[in-house]
Amino acid sequence: MRAWWVGRPGAISTRPLEMGERGNPKPKANELLIDVSVCGICRTDLHLAEGDLPPRHQHVVPGHEAVGVVLETGSDSSSFQPGDRVGVAWLGGACGTCPYCRRGDENLCLAPVFTGWDRDGGYAEQMTVSQDFAYRIPDVFADEKAAPLLCSGIIGYRALKRADLRPGGRLGIYGFGSSAHLTAQMAIHLGASVFVMTRSEEARSLARGLGAEFVGGPYDVPPVLLDAAILFAPVGDLVPVALRALDRGGTLAVAGIHLSDIPSLNYTTDLFYERQLRSVTANTRADGHEFLALAAEIPLAPTTTTYPFEEADRALDDLAADRITGSAVLRVRPATARNKAGPFTSGSGAA
Numbered sequence: 018m019r020a021w022w023v024g025r026p027g028a029i030s031t032r033p034l035e036m037g038e039r040g041n042p043k044p045k046a047n048e049l050l051i052d053v054s055v056c057g058i059c060r061t062d063l064h065l066a067e068g069d070l071p072p073r074h075q076h077v078v079p080g081h082e083a084v085g086v087v088l089e090t091g092s093d094s095s096s097f098q099p100g101d102r103v104g105v106a107w108l109g110g111a112c113g114t115c116p117y118c119r120r121g122d123e124n125l126c127l128a129p130v131f132t133g134w135d136r137d138g139g140y141a142e143q144m145t146v147s148q149d150f151a152y153r154i155p156d157v158f159a160d161e162k163a164a165p166l167l168c169s170g171i172i173g174y175r176a177l178k179r180a181d182l183r184p185g186g187r188l189g190i191y192g193f194g195s196s197a198h199l200t201a202q203m204a205i206h207l208g209a210s211v212f213v214m215t216r217s218e219e220a221r222s223l224a225r226g227l228g229a230e231f232v233g234g235p236y237d238v239p240p241v242l243l244d245a246a247i248l249f250a251p252v253g254d255l256v257p258v259a260l261r262a263l264d265r266g267g268t269l270a271v272a273g274i275h276l277s278d279i280p281s282l283n284y285t286t287d288l289f290y291e292r293q294l295r296s297v298t299a300n301t302r303a304d305g306h307e308f309l310a311l312a313a314e315i316p317l318a319p320t321t322t323t324y325p326f327e328e329a330d331r332a333l334d335d336l337a338a339d340r341i342t343g344s345a346v347l348r349v350r351p352a353t354a355r356n357k358a359g360p361f362t363s364g365s366g367a368a
Protein backbone atom coordinates (compact mmCIF):
# COMPACT_ATOMS: atom_id res chain seq x y z
CA MET A 18 0.00 0.00 0.00
CA ARG A 19 1.04 3.62 -0.36
CA ALA A 20 1.78 5.52 2.82
CA TRP A 21 3.40 8.65 4.14
CA TRP A 22 5.71 8.42 7.16
CA VAL A 23 7.94 10.70 9.20
CA GLY A 24 11.53 10.40 7.98
CA ARG A 25 13.84 12.79 9.79
CA PRO A 26 11.75 15.28 11.81
CA GLY A 27 12.53 18.91 10.99
CA ALA A 28 11.12 22.14 9.60
CA ILE A 29 8.42 21.35 7.04
CA SER A 30 10.53 23.12 4.39
CA THR A 31 13.09 20.27 4.79
CA ARG A 32 10.45 17.72 3.67
CA PRO A 33 10.41 15.53 6.80
CA LEU A 34 7.58 13.37 5.43
CA GLU A 35 8.38 10.60 2.95
CA MET A 36 5.97 8.71 0.73
CA GLY A 37 6.43 5.14 -0.43
CA GLU A 38 5.17 1.58 -0.44
CA ARG A 39 4.93 -0.62 2.63
CA GLY A 40 3.21 -3.89 3.56
CA ASN A 41 -0.51 -3.88 4.32
CA PRO A 42 -1.27 -3.96 8.07
CA LYS A 43 -2.98 -7.02 9.57
CA PRO A 44 -5.74 -6.61 12.17
CA LYS A 45 -5.16 -8.18 15.58
CA ALA A 46 -8.00 -10.14 17.20
CA ASN A 47 -9.76 -7.03 18.55
CA GLU A 48 -8.97 -4.77 15.61
CA LEU A 49 -10.50 -3.68 12.34
CA LEU A 50 -8.66 -3.32 9.07
CA ILE A 51 -9.77 -0.16 7.33
CA ASP A 52 -9.62 0.93 3.74
CA VAL A 53 -8.95 4.63 4.26
CA SER A 54 -10.97 7.04 2.12
CA VAL A 55 -9.81 10.38 3.54
CA CYS A 56 -7.77 11.65 6.47
CA GLY A 57 -8.00 15.09 8.01
CA ILE A 58 -4.81 17.07 8.42
CA CYS A 59 -4.27 18.36 11.93
CA ARG A 60 -1.73 20.77 13.39
CA THR A 61 -0.52 17.89 15.56
CA ASP A 62 0.69 16.16 12.37
CA LEU A 63 2.77 19.26 11.70
CA HIS A 64 4.18 19.21 15.27
CA LEU A 65 5.07 15.53 14.72
CA ALA A 66 6.72 16.12 11.33
CA GLU A 67 8.69 19.06 12.70
CA GLY A 68 9.79 17.25 15.85
CA ASP A 69 7.88 19.33 18.45
CA LEU A 70 6.30 15.97 19.26
CA PRO A 71 9.12 13.43 18.99
CA PRO A 72 7.90 10.41 16.96
CA ARG A 73 7.20 7.44 19.27
CA HIS A 74 8.50 4.98 16.70
CA GLN A 75 10.55 5.16 13.56
CA HIS A 76 8.73 5.90 10.32
CA VAL A 77 5.37 6.35 12.00
CA VAL A 78 2.48 7.13 9.64
CA PRO A 79 0.74 10.37 10.75
CA GLY A 80 -2.98 11.02 10.62
CA HIS A 81 -5.69 10.73 13.26
CA GLU A 82 -8.83 11.92 11.47
CA ALA A 83 -9.29 8.94 9.19
CA VAL A 84 -12.56 7.92 7.59
CA GLY A 85 -12.88 4.66 5.73
CA VAL A 86 -14.65 1.37 5.35
CA VAL A 87 -14.03 -1.80 7.33
CA LEU A 88 -12.34 -4.35 5.06
CA GLU A 89 -11.80 -7.09 7.58
CA THR A 90 -12.50 -7.70 11.25
CA GLY A 91 -10.15 -9.46 13.68
CA SER A 92 -11.14 -12.86 15.09
CA ASP A 93 -12.47 -11.24 18.28
CA SER A 94 -14.22 -8.25 16.71
CA SER A 95 -17.97 -8.23 16.34
CA SER A 96 -18.91 -4.57 16.88
CA PHE A 97 -18.48 -3.74 13.19
CA GLN A 98 -18.94 -5.62 9.93
CA PRO A 99 -17.01 -5.43 6.68
CA GLY A 100 -18.44 -2.52 4.68
CA ASP A 101 -19.28 -0.37 7.72
CA ARG A 102 -18.09 3.22 7.52
CA VAL A 103 -15.93 4.15 10.51
CA GLY A 104 -13.80 7.00 11.81
CA VAL A 105 -10.48 6.77 13.63
CA ALA A 106 -9.48 9.52 16.05
CA TRP A 107 -6.44 10.55 18.11
CA LEU A 108 -7.16 8.36 21.14
CA GLY A 109 -6.43 4.89 19.81
CA GLY A 110 -6.15 3.04 23.11
CA ALA A 111 -6.20 3.42 26.87
CA CYS A 112 -5.10 0.93 29.53
CA GLY A 113 -8.44 0.72 31.33
CA THR A 114 -6.75 -0.04 34.64
CA CYS A 115 -4.84 3.07 35.76
CA PRO A 116 -6.48 5.38 38.33
CA TYR A 117 -7.48 7.88 35.62
CA CYS A 118 -9.09 5.29 33.36
CA ARG A 119 -10.92 3.81 36.35
CA ARG A 120 -12.44 7.15 37.28
CA GLY A 121 -13.57 7.85 33.73
CA ASP A 122 -10.75 10.18 32.68
CA GLU A 123 -9.22 7.98 30.01
CA ASN A 124 -7.90 11.08 28.26
CA LEU A 125 -5.40 11.25 31.17
CA CYS A 126 -4.43 7.55 30.93
CA LEU A 127 -0.91 6.70 32.06
CA ALA A 128 -0.39 4.42 29.06
CA PRO A 129 -2.43 5.92 26.23
CA VAL A 130 -2.04 4.92 22.59
CA PHE A 131 -2.38 7.72 20.10
CA THR A 132 -3.20 7.21 16.44
CA GLY A 133 -0.56 8.58 14.12
CA TRP A 134 1.97 8.90 16.96
CA ASP A 135 2.19 5.60 18.86
CA ARG A 136 0.61 3.58 16.09
CA ASP A 137 0.31 4.16 12.38
CA GLY A 138 -2.35 6.57 11.26
CA GLY A 139 -4.43 7.49 8.26
CA TYR A 140 -1.92 8.96 5.80
CA ALA A 141 -2.00 5.50 4.21
CA GLU A 142 -4.33 3.40 2.08
CA GLN A 143 -4.97 1.00 4.94
CA MET A 144 -4.73 1.12 8.72
CA THR A 145 -5.92 -0.82 11.74
CA VAL A 146 -7.84 0.39 14.78
CA SER A 147 -9.05 -1.27 17.96
CA GLN A 148 -12.79 -1.87 17.49
CA ASP A 149 -13.39 -0.21 20.87
CA PHE A 150 -11.86 3.05 19.62
CA ALA A 151 -13.58 3.24 16.21
CA TYR A 152 -16.53 5.59 15.70
CA ARG A 153 -19.59 5.23 13.53
CA ILE A 154 -19.93 8.26 11.28
CA PRO A 155 -23.38 9.92 11.09
CA ASP A 156 -24.86 9.49 7.59
CA VAL A 157 -25.38 13.23 7.15
CA PHE A 158 -21.62 13.74 6.64
CA ALA A 159 -19.75 12.84 3.46
CA ASP A 160 -16.30 11.39 4.15
CA GLU A 161 -14.36 14.60 3.63
CA LYS A 162 -16.72 16.56 5.87
CA ALA A 163 -16.57 13.86 8.55
CA ALA A 164 -12.77 13.74 8.73
CA PRO A 165 -12.21 17.11 10.47
CA LEU A 166 -14.79 16.20 13.08
CA LEU A 167 -12.60 13.40 14.42
CA CYS A 168 -9.95 15.59 16.04
CA SER A 169 -10.71 19.24 15.34
CA GLY A 170 -14.34 18.74 16.21
CA ILE A 171 -13.95 16.44 19.22
CA ILE A 172 -11.17 18.58 20.75
CA GLY A 173 -13.22 21.73 20.14
CA TYR A 174 -16.12 20.09 21.94
CA ARG A 175 -13.92 19.13 24.89
CA ALA A 176 -12.38 22.63 24.95
CA LEU A 177 -15.85 24.13 25.03
CA LYS A 178 -16.67 21.95 28.06
CA ARG A 179 -13.36 22.84 29.74
CA ALA A 180 -14.05 26.55 29.15
CA ASP A 181 -17.27 26.25 31.17
CA LEU A 182 -19.27 28.32 28.72
CA ARG A 183 -22.69 28.95 30.21
CA PRO A 184 -25.82 29.04 28.02
CA GLY A 185 -26.02 32.41 26.30
CA GLY A 186 -22.48 33.25 27.41
CA ARG A 187 -19.81 35.30 25.65
CA LEU A 188 -17.04 33.13 24.20
CA GLY A 189 -13.69 34.42 22.95
CA ILE A 190 -11.85 32.32 20.37
CA TYR A 191 -8.13 33.00 19.78
CA GLY A 192 -6.92 31.56 16.50
CA PHE A 193 -9.43 30.43 13.89
CA GLY A 194 -8.33 27.26 12.16
CA SER A 195 -9.92 23.86 11.75
CA SER A 196 -10.98 23.23 15.35
CA ALA A 197 -11.99 26.83 16.05
CA HIS A 198 -14.34 27.14 13.07
CA LEU A 199 -16.21 24.03 14.22
CA THR A 200 -16.24 25.16 17.85
CA ALA A 201 -17.70 28.53 16.86
CA GLN A 202 -20.58 26.77 15.09
CA MET A 203 -21.26 24.63 18.18
CA ALA A 204 -21.15 27.62 20.52
CA ILE A 205 -23.49 29.67 18.34
CA HIS A 206 -25.85 26.69 18.09
CA LEU A 207 -25.83 26.52 21.90
CA GLY A 208 -26.84 30.19 22.11
CA ALA A 209 -23.48 31.81 22.84
CA SER A 210 -22.16 34.99 21.29
CA VAL A 211 -18.73 34.48 19.77
CA PHE A 212 -15.78 36.89 19.56
CA VAL A 213 -12.93 35.82 17.28
CA MET A 214 -9.36 37.11 17.45
CA THR A 215 -7.12 35.86 14.64
CA ARG A 216 -4.49 37.10 12.21
CA SER A 217 -5.53 35.71 8.84
CA GLU A 218 -7.95 37.83 6.81
CA GLU A 219 -9.51 34.69 5.23
CA ALA A 220 -10.13 33.21 8.68
CA ARG A 221 -11.69 36.48 9.82
CA SER A 222 -14.09 36.49 6.91
CA LEU A 223 -15.00 32.85 7.59
CA ALA A 224 -15.69 33.81 11.23
CA ARG A 225 -17.95 36.68 10.11
CA GLY A 226 -19.79 34.34 7.74
CA LEU A 227 -20.41 31.86 10.55
CA GLY A 228 -22.00 34.55 12.70
CA ALA A 229 -19.27 35.83 15.03
CA GLU A 230 -20.35 38.99 16.84
CA PHE A 231 -16.88 40.53 16.66
CA VAL A 232 -13.81 39.68 14.62
CA GLY A 233 -10.40 41.23 15.23
CA GLY A 234 -6.66 40.68 15.22
CA PRO A 235 -5.00 38.26 17.67
CA TYR A 236 -4.09 40.96 20.21
CA ASP A 237 -7.28 43.03 19.82
CA VAL A 238 -9.48 43.52 22.87
CA PRO A 239 -13.05 42.30 22.35
CA PRO A 240 -15.77 44.92 22.98
CA VAL A 241 -17.18 43.08 26.01
CA LEU A 242 -15.66 41.05 28.85
CA LEU A 243 -15.75 37.31 28.09
CA ASP A 244 -17.29 34.55 30.20
CA ALA A 245 -15.06 31.96 28.58
CA ALA A 246 -12.26 31.82 26.07
CA ILE A 247 -10.44 29.13 24.14
CA LEU A 248 -6.89 29.55 22.88
CA PHE A 249 -6.45 27.55 19.68
CA ALA A 250 -3.36 29.36 18.36
CA PRO A 251 -0.21 27.60 19.71
CA VAL A 252 1.06 30.95 20.98
CA GLY A 253 1.85 31.30 24.68
CA ASP A 254 2.07 35.11 24.35
CA LEU A 255 -1.70 35.12 23.93
CA VAL A 256 -2.37 33.55 27.36
CA PRO A 257 -2.14 36.81 29.36
CA VAL A 258 -3.96 38.64 26.55
CA ALA A 259 -6.87 36.22 26.75
CA LEU A 260 -6.88 36.14 30.56
CA ARG A 261 -7.18 39.94 30.67
CA ALA A 262 -10.17 39.74 28.31
CA LEU A 263 -12.07 37.52 30.77
CA ASP A 264 -14.79 38.75 33.08
CA ARG A 265 -14.61 37.91 36.80
CA GLY A 266 -14.91 34.15 37.26
CA GLY A 267 -14.17 33.49 33.58
CA THR A 268 -12.21 30.53 32.27
CA LEU A 269 -9.55 30.26 29.58
CA ALA A 270 -9.00 26.80 28.09
CA VAL A 271 -5.86 26.11 26.04
CA ALA A 272 -6.87 23.64 23.35
CA GLY A 273 -3.58 22.72 21.68
CA ILE A 274 -1.23 19.86 22.44
CA HIS A 275 1.75 22.18 22.02
CA LEU A 276 2.12 25.81 23.10
CA SER A 277 5.09 28.15 22.97
CA ASP A 278 6.21 29.42 26.39
CA ILE A 279 3.75 31.49 28.38
CA PRO A 280 5.24 34.81 29.51
CA SER A 281 5.18 35.58 33.22
CA LEU A 282 1.72 36.34 34.52
CA ASN A 283 0.71 39.08 36.91
CA TYR A 284 -1.60 37.76 39.59
CA THR A 285 -3.65 40.95 39.88
CA THR A 286 -4.14 41.80 36.22
CA ASP A 287 -4.22 38.26 34.80
CA LEU A 288 -5.71 35.88 37.37
CA PHE A 289 -7.36 37.57 40.34
CA TYR A 290 -11.19 37.61 40.60
CA GLU A 291 -11.17 33.86 40.14
CA ARG A 292 -10.25 33.76 36.53
CA GLN A 293 -9.06 30.26 35.62
CA LEU A 294 -6.50 28.89 33.20
CA ARG A 295 -6.97 25.29 32.06
CA SER A 296 -5.41 22.90 29.61
CA VAL A 297 -7.27 20.45 27.39
CA THR A 298 -5.72 17.01 27.06
CA ALA A 299 -7.03 14.73 24.32
CA ASN A 300 -10.57 13.44 24.87
CA THR A 301 -12.50 10.50 26.16
CA ARG A 302 -14.52 8.23 23.89
CA ALA A 303 -17.62 9.58 25.62
CA ASP A 304 -16.65 13.07 24.41
CA GLY A 305 -16.34 11.67 20.90
CA HIS A 306 -19.74 9.99 20.90
CA GLU A 307 -21.49 13.01 22.46
CA PHE A 308 -19.83 15.32 19.99
CA LEU A 309 -20.67 13.28 16.87
CA ALA A 310 -24.33 13.20 17.91
CA LEU A 311 -24.32 16.99 18.41
CA ALA A 312 -22.46 17.53 15.14
CA ALA A 313 -25.13 15.60 13.22
CA GLU A 314 -27.96 17.41 14.99
CA ILE A 315 -26.65 20.93 14.17
CA PRO A 316 -25.38 19.80 11.55
CA LEU A 317 -21.85 21.22 11.55
CA ALA A 318 -20.61 22.42 8.18
CA PRO A 319 -16.83 22.11 7.99
CA THR A 320 -15.13 24.32 5.41
CA THR A 321 -12.68 21.95 3.77
CA THR A 322 -9.83 22.05 1.28
CA THR A 323 -9.01 18.64 -0.16
CA TYR A 324 -5.49 17.64 -1.20
CA PRO A 325 -4.61 14.64 -3.36
CA PHE A 326 -2.73 11.89 -1.51
CA GLU A 327 0.56 12.76 -3.18
CA GLU A 328 0.44 16.27 -1.71
CA ALA A 329 0.36 15.61 2.04
CA ASP A 330 3.58 17.55 2.56
CA ARG A 331 2.26 20.50 0.57
CA ALA A 332 -0.84 20.48 2.75
CA LEU A 333 1.29 20.62 5.91
CA ASP A 334 3.36 23.39 4.38
CA ASP A 335 0.15 25.34 3.67
CA LEU A 336 -0.98 24.71 7.25
CA ALA A 337 2.35 25.95 8.64
CA ALA A 338 2.09 29.10 6.50
CA ASP A 339 -1.54 29.82 7.48
CA ARG A 340 -2.75 29.29 3.93
CA ILE A 341 -5.62 26.95 4.88
CA THR A 342 -9.01 28.34 5.80
CA GLY A 343 -11.05 25.86 7.80
CA SER A 344 -9.89 22.24 7.59
CA ALA A 345 -7.50 20.45 5.24
CA VAL A 346 -8.29 16.91 4.19
CA LEU A 347 -6.11 14.37 2.44
CA ARG A 348 -7.97 12.28 -0.13
CA VAL A 349 -6.46 8.83 0.14
CA ARG A 350 -8.82 6.96 -2.24
CA PRO A 351 -10.51 8.56 -5.24
CA ALA A 352 -14.08 9.59 -4.42
CA THR A 353 -16.70 6.93 -5.13
CA ALA A 354 -20.39 7.38 -5.79
CA ARG A 355 -21.05 6.70 -2.11
CA ASN A 356 -18.81 9.31 -0.61
CA LYS A 357 -19.76 11.86 -3.22
CA ALA A 358 -23.39 11.67 -2.11
CA GLY A 359 -24.91 13.99 0.45
CA PRO A 360 -25.52 17.69 0.73
CA PHE A 361 -22.18 18.70 2.26
CA THR A 362 -19.75 17.95 -0.52
CA SER A 363 -19.94 20.87 -2.90
CA GLY A 364 -17.02 23.25 -3.12
CA SER A 365 -15.00 24.17 -0.10
CA GLY A 366 -17.32 26.68 1.50
CA ALA A 367 -19.49 26.12 4.54
CA ALA A 368 -22.25 24.22 2.77
Ligand SMILES: [Zn+2]
Binds near residue numbers: 113116117118
Ligand atom coordinates in the same frame (compact mmCIF):
# COMPACT_ATOMS: atom_id res chain seq x y z
ZN1 LIG B 1 -5.24 4.17 31.79
Ligand SMILES: [Zn+2]
Binds near residue numbers: 059061062107
Ligand atom coordinates in the same frame (compact mmCIF):
# COMPACT_ATOMS: atom_id res chain seq x y z
ZN1 LIG C 1 -5.47 16.44 15.91
